[in-house]
Amino acid sequence: MPIENLNVKNVSLEQLLNTALKGKNLTYKIEDNIVYLSQASKQQDPVQASAKRQISGTVVDANGEALIGVNVSVKGTSTGAITDLEGKYTLTVNDPKAEIVFSYIGYKQQVLPAKESILNVTMSEDTQMISEVVVTALGIKREKKMLGYAVQEIKGDQLNQTGDPSVTSALQGKVAGLQMNTAGTGLGGSTKITIRGNSSLADNNQPLWIVDGVPFSDNNNSDATYYGGVDRGGSSVDINPEDIESISVLKGPNAAALYGSRAGNGVILVTTKKGSKKDGFGVRYSGNFTWSQVAETLEMQDRYGQGHIVTQDENKNPLSQYYAKYDPTDSSSWGPVLDGSMQKAWNGDTYAFSKYGNKLKDYFDTGFAQNHNVSVSNVTDKSHFRASFGSSNNKGVFPNEKLNRINLDLNAGMEMNKYLSMDGKISLSRTKAEDRPYFGTYGAIAQLMSIPNNIRLNDLKQYSTDGNAHVNWTGPTAGIRNPYYVLNQRHNSDERWRAFGYYGMKINFTDWLHLSAKYAFDYYRTRIEETNAGDGINGESSIKDITDDEMNREEQNFFESNAEIVLMGDKQLTDNFRLGFTVGGNFMYQNYESLNAGVRNMLDKGQWIFNAANMLNTAGETGHERATNSVFGSLQLSWKEYLSLDLTARNDWSSTLPKKNNSFFYPSANLSFVVSDFVRSLDKTLPNWLTFARYVCLPHK
Template sequence: MRTLLHVLLACTLFLFVLPADLYAQDRTVTGTVLSDDSKTALTGVTIRVKGTRRITQTDANGKFSIKVNTGEILQISSVGYETTDVKVGSGDAIGVSLKTADNTLGEVVVTAMDIKRNPRELGYSVQKVSGSEVQETQRENFLNSLAGRVAGLTLDQTSGVAGGSSSVVLRGFNSLSLSNQPLYVVDGVILDNQTINETSSGGQGIGLASDRPNRSSDYQNRIADINPSDIETITVLKGPEATALYGSQASSGAIVITTRKAKSNKLAVQYDNSFRIQEVTRWPEVMEDYTTGINGVGANTFQYFGPAYAPNTQRFNNRETFFETGTAQTHNLGVDFGVGKSMFRLSGSYFDQQGVVPNNDFRRYNLRISNTTKLWKDKIEITPAIALIKTENNKVLRSAGSYLLSLMIWPSDIDITNFEDPTTGDKLDLFANTSANGEYDNPLFNVKKNRAYDETDRKTYSLGININPYKWLTITGRFGYDTYDMNGYLFYHPQSYFLSAGTGGTLDNYWRQYTGYNHTITATARKQLGKNFNLRVMTGTMWQDYETRMFSVYGTNIVDNVTASGSMIKNGSVVTDKDLAGIMGNYMDSNVTRSSTRLRLLRNARGEYNLNQLRQQAYFGEAALSFKNYAFLSYTHRFEEASTLPLKNRKYNYPGGSLSVIVSDIFPELKRNSLISYWKLRTSLAGTARLNTPYSTQSVFVNNFASGGGFSYGFFNNNEDLRPERQSTYELGTEFRLFKSRLNFDITYYNTLNKGQIIQNFRLSYGTGFVLNTQNAASTRNQGVEIA
């Protein structure tokens, strides 16, 4: 009896200490959800009881019912609206109004000088592409992934072969002679995007010693060295106002890249890969019913006006035989780790591409490590990074116009796989009684015997420093050093149609070195003026120092000559193609050519590199004023000095200004229906300059191969009075977000006037003493409309 009493007493005490919530009973509450702007019912709104799995949605009339306990929290959310929490009281009915969410407030784009800005503040056109979009395309390089993603961006793949270059132009061509390529900036540091120009202007430039037209081979532009998997975001700045702070090098716009960084110091490993197959599937329609000949009479010619093929003639599909199935594979590995407030990211990538053209392949190896360290109570942030890149490109030389054209002119009753002697490897003649050098190269002979190769070893170092000594002051520095070594060769076989029989083969060897340093230091102050105005003032300085060095040797007569029967002769003996392969070795020794035929770039003859140098110094500033976070006015100005101009014209400056107004915030009644969620108007007016190429202000001596040798002025009359090109652009645009930001429009009109165009290498009277001249001689206007 005493035991039973103790049990009853314990149960009673336990009931007294239970939480009051356990006494609560589930009850059903009902409610209605309306739009705060239009006061209309919202369908499909999610109502969730926080901390539980109880959930429901509103019906077509905006009504809902759910079981709750008094004191619980209802979380009410819907796409395009701000999430609201409501605490349940004693009542059984709840009324809720949801405010339209302003999704622009949390957005960030990286603009000039690695500055992060909200898009609503910008008075000029900016488009952003995420790194995930780039990676999903799995293209050869990040440039090719931009095709069709940015309004006003034109992408041209120069040749389409593996390792080929890609040209990007923003808003069309503004310069008639100078570069129209945008500037590339990675984490606030300018990176080189050169490609080799085979023309060396009589040996004075940094092209090949053979000074050939720039069409025999393709050289990848260096910005394609970047690992697409390392990219976090790409911001495309198209107008001069957006790039005024970057200076004359950004007169054609800028592509600003932010790389991925570690998000925490916890160990995290990522791996992804991709495999791609590429085939040529479309062909031009051609008629192949007639044999080689003229006026119905057969002849040994590549013209097809001879008799019709006999009905039982065997025909070959040489086009499909020639082109192969191209493949590409990518492997990416990333590791995040860290200690305390120091976080690291290590990434590596391997890319291997086999082209659709035989004997054409490209490989790229990337290794990068970056760090983010915060010091002094997070007032100092340091972000160093090192990247190592290696590329290897086995290239093919272009056929007579292109490989496809060569295949189209090849007789369809001749199998192109029979192009070499199975014993000697020598070129087989197509027609009887013709020399090896006298008829077009078989396309397979061209890709297997005429060879080219280049490899590049590149290192980039960058350092970012952000200092926030006070809430209103930020000091930033971006420092970058970029260097690479590139070497390669270009070889034409002695039996090739591109050479005469006495040339005996040709070999170009080249070595290129590039070093570039640039830094940008800025200080930004912010001040709130009263309740409605905010002021931001930024000032800064930039220094750029770039040098490209080139050494190139060209020679002929690897063999002495090629006979009429097609035999190669060296030192009085017949040399077969297999013998020639042993002579050539790795193709990087110019001593295989006849010494008397060798040409070098002008300074190379004295054992020095040909140089291309550019140094540039600038000071700049920006003042920006905002009103109630819906009207933004900014003004920029840059003062610049560049080494490429003559001393008297070396200093120049240019302004820029922009205005942005959020109309939907000024008139909030516009958002009281489901049509307009956001409406912005913007305009900008800015000027910039474009620089001449180095050394185009001074004529130089070249080798004189006549009149007893020595030196004389070359063909090029450079101009000591050159001024920079001047470019001014007016831009007007608007941005709409409709149907709760489900549909977005960005419309821009731009008008660019280019004055004092620098025209390089145009012909004037020989009475000038020169053939090709350079001067400020033209103006152009470029205008257009962009819709994104």
């Protein structure tokens, strides 16, 4: 069967063969740059016979200009390409039913079937993406491009992808410039958050948390030090990520000026869900299960075993040549080379002088977490209601470690008439942790790192016997502790009950001017208990003989209230000029108290009752009470949606300062100029490589 002549340019060999053989009942195969032709069945199309084929084309905008860097991918696969300087691309598909996805920042995504070998695409701008609206200070929604400071918004769905029970951990890696340092201290441990680095060498650099327009305390209850203690983390773990609609991170002092001095390090602005996205009644359930394991541990030497280097003879004269000596009670691993020879161990057993497992990894468990959330909502054109219940149960990788949380959230609002609307919220939570890992040199991890390579970890699980209160490879009076003794004889728990909420009303004078008033509160009570059966390293024959056992209890109560009234206006004065303003006042009251007591040498070992102790160890009380009166205001002037001036100011009067010097004032100003929109307003065309440009002028903090 003859094959006619073809005149083609800039096509691949596969494209040429597919065109030439179409309808000829022939198929082909390419191997080592040789084309093999063969007869095809009558039902077989040569294009389908060669499933692997190339698709190429050009991507342009609505003006016909080539788009550089467009992401072109085969849907559901990892196959993809990027358009070059001329907007051209080439990729290979294996499925005749494949779909090609074209995506580019600022343009609407397109999905097209891969039917043709040449696929040219014209992409249109996504005006919704370009004019993105975000929540800013005081809950004001503004167009992102017109802001003179950086704001990044994270949707609630993005936070819940991993099922992490902590909202701070869920933010990890999702916000540019947000630095998060998490100590390896178990479930719900402290996370140090800084936005664009530290602003102070001595003071707190943490941002302020605002939930639904109300300050939310993230106090840290850690007493961890180099020598010991427990890291109980921040109280932001009380927030259920499933109740979050979005989080806006306000970066820089200008973004936070309206919240006062404690927002100088930025603001994490949390907006919770108020109902279903569509009108009507809805019930929603979400749940997830997660298993976790320790991925990596510290790299430690595994060539040498228990013992030490001998540098002197029996008369303490220096040796001309040092040598390594095995000692079954030594705490270090700088003895002889692990050669597999039979040696008598610390517990009297004789076994091979070899490395036994990875002590750090073998000590940890497989963590497990389950989260369940149920919500009921009803939304009409005049009202909204949402009630949710959440349960989070977590077992950590540290043995015995648990963290459980229960959340109940109620949110409702109603538009009484066109002038008056009301809304309110109440959130209740209970967060309880048990056996958080101890920190520092007295913690189990530090003791694990001291175990020589040739000691079997399982031999240490019998941490106490009738003749020895504290079984240890270094002997009963040495300072090294058996990690399983620490695990089973030292316990801690902390439980926090929290109530958080607000009640607000809004009066609409006109379609551009309204007055809002809100009363909000945040209260929590934390109970902490620690029991320590004693070290047992003073030669005691049993745990009952230990006299340095102790118990400590602490109860903390925190309350903060905020009463606020704000007048807001937003008016389009002319076709080109827009004015927005905010004037308000706030009264903040805060009270904190802590009571603690400790006893030691319990009369009945293991019975942790205050009245059953021989000695009162410690007792104390701390606390503070403060109030702050504030007035604040802001002014936004914008011209043609590309030039914007923002002015803000706040003055606080603090009760903790002398009356003559208790006032402090902090203003801010920023100017935003969207260069790209300005150029377009002149009917000019931006270069192909430039789609958005903005210039911002800010004062120094």
